[in-house]
Amino acid sequence: MSALHRWWLRRRYGEGPWAALLQPPPVDEWVSLDLETTGLDPLHDHILSLAAVPVRDGRVVLSERFERRIRPDRAFDITSIRHHRILPDEAADGVAVTPAVREFLDWVGSRALLGYHLGFDLAMLAPHVRAITGFTLPHPRIELADAFARRARRARPDVPPNLGFAHIADTLGVPVLGRHSALGDATTVALCWLAMRGGARRST
Numbered sequence: 001m002s003a004l005h006r007w008w009l010r011r012r013y014g015e016g017p018w019a020a021l022l023q024p025p026p027v028d029e030w031v032s033l034d035l036e037t038t039g040l041d042p043l044h045d046h047i048l049s050l051a052a053v054p055v056r057d058g059r060v061v062l063s064e065r066f067e068r069r070i071r072p073d074r075a076f077d078i079t080s081i082r083h084h085r086i087l088p089d090e091a092a093d094g095v096a097v098t099p100a101v102r103e104f105l106d107w108v109g110s111r112a113l114l115g116y117h118l119g120f121d122l123a124m125l126a127p128h129v130r131a132i133t134g135f136t137l138p139h140p141r142i143e144l145a146d147a148f149a150r151r152a153r154r155a156r157p158d159v160p161p162n163l164g165f166a167h168i169a170d171t172l173g174v175p176v177l178g179r180h181s182a183l184g185d186a187t188t189v190a191l192c193w194l195a196m197r198g199g200a201r202r203s204t
Helices: 003-013 078-084 088-092 097-108 118-133 144-155 165-171 182-196
Strands: 029-037 047-056 066-069 112-115 141-143
Touching: 029 118, 029 182, 047 097, 047 118, 047 182, 066 097, 097 118, 112 118, 112 182, 118 141, 141 144, 144 165, 144 182, 165 182
Parallel strands: 029 112, 112 141
Antiparallel strands: 029 047, 047 066
């Protein structure tokens, strides 16, 4: 999002109930975000779980994590279950998506967002965020794959970078935690980000 658009949002919504989302982000603090969904089509699929963990002071702050299981508006098939391993009965015990997203917005503030295929996750969230706030998330965004690609090209400019999730984690010496769970993927991304920045890669 451009600086001009952020300025316009602050002019229009800066005195409203979601003004905290429009403040300058804190320095050297990020939120690693991940969703599990019924599929890969933001127009037709639904969110099943949302997790996010803060990254601050060289560590992943799991004690301050945000995690919600979300009840989808329609049934999902076995292909979806094989991917995210969430059974229909488990999904039915979740909360509705609107209050879950509202809680997330209260929690995240203006912190920069970090993720792997983050654009997809934000596209899934966008209609719910817009319905609640009137605007889409204006936060600074860091895509792990893009950051890793820049790093890989500096080291080997003649070799196309492998941007697979497991390869990125393995290259950086990070264990893949709970793959295809929102909290596991968000935590793994956070640890990868710290590894690229030379951080201590601690979780608390």
